[in-house]
Amino acid sequence: MNRKKFLQTSLISAIGFTACRTANSGLKPIQTKTKNVKELYLPALHPTIEEGNIQKIKYNQTGNQFAVSEYIYGPKKMGPAPHVHDTLDEIMYVIEGAATIMVGNNITRVEAGAWHIRPHGLVHTFWNAEDVPVKFLDIYTNQNFDDFHIEYKAAKKFLSDNKIPRDSQVSFDKLDEVFKKWGIKMFHDQRKPLMEKYGLL
Numbered sequence: 180m181n182r183k184k185f186l187q188t189s190l191i192s193a194i195g196f197t198a199c200r201t202a203n204s205g206l207k208p209i210q211t212k213t214k215n216v217k218e219l220y221l222p223a224l225h226p227t228i229e230e231g232n233i234q235k236i237k238y239n240q241t242g243n244q245f246a247v248s249e250y251i252y253g254p255k256k257m258g259p260a261p262h263v264h265d266t267l268d269e270i271m272y273v274i275e276g277a278a279t280i281m282v283g284n285n286i287t288r289v290e291a292g293a294w295h296i297r298p299h300g301l302v303h304t305f306w307n308a309e310d311v312p313v314k315f316l317d318i319y320t321n322q323n324f325d326d327f328h329i330e331y332k333a334a335k336k337f338l339s340d341n342k343i344p345r346d347s348q349v350s351f352d353k354l355d356e357v358f359k360k361w362g363i364k365m366f367h368d369q370r371k372p373l374m375e376k377y378g379l380l
Contacts, residue, residue: 216242235316238323245320248328252278252307257379260370261304265362267322269297271305276313280305281373289315302366306379327361346371 219240236247252258261281271278277290282303289295297303299321307313334357343350351367358365373379 216240232328234325234328238319238325243323245318246323246325247316247318248324249274249314249316251312251314253312253380254307254310255378255380256307257370257374258305258307259365260368261302261366261373262358263302263364264299264322265364266299267324267362268299268320270318270320271295271297272316272318274314274316276307276311277309278305278313278315279308279377304370304373306373306377308377308379322361324361327357330357330360 219236221235232251233249234246235249236245238244238246271280271289272294273289273291275291277288278295280287280289280295280297280303282297282301287295288308331354334354338345338350338353343353346367351365355365
């Protein structure tokens with residue numbers, strides 16, 4: 180019996196043995212180290228082109244392992260200024276349209292159905308270079324980014340309520356108070372040149 184035939188026969192036998200043993204013993208739960216995590220069902224939301232993010236899965240719902248948010252960016256819309264995380268890792272999955280991701284000097288177009296992983300320690304940003312909206316999921320690991328979003332939105336509301344321009348140094352200083360707390364270094368001065376270079380809003 181040649182090697183290929185032997186491997187095929189062995190694999191089939193192993194599958195058959197496992198199936199028989201499972202049928203006889205019944206299904207058993209797989210034990211994991213994660214505690215206090217329950218089954219979670221999230222119903223589908225109606226499609227929308229409204230920009231912003233929707234928190235889909237909270238950090239504490241996964242036993243403090245990860246969180247998931249859904250984002251929608253309009254055509255030619257710029258994302259945040261280039262920045263770097265001390266701890267947070269990000270995993271993006273594009274649902275509709277395409278996102279343009281910049282990591283360092285490398286630019287990647289991530290189409291619908293594709294994934295992009297951005298480990299902590301790498302300077303990055305993203306934008307929508309297309310003529311149609313982009314919808315994507317961002318998965319956050321290693322950090323409770325739910326609480327960051329709450330504090331970040333509160334800081335932005337403060338700036339808006341006090342009519343402080345977004346690109347002013349006062350605005351940067353206020354937002355940096357939140358970013359620093361969460362281990363994020365922002366390069367605010369790099370955002371506008373990227374917008375001008377790629378014709379973004």
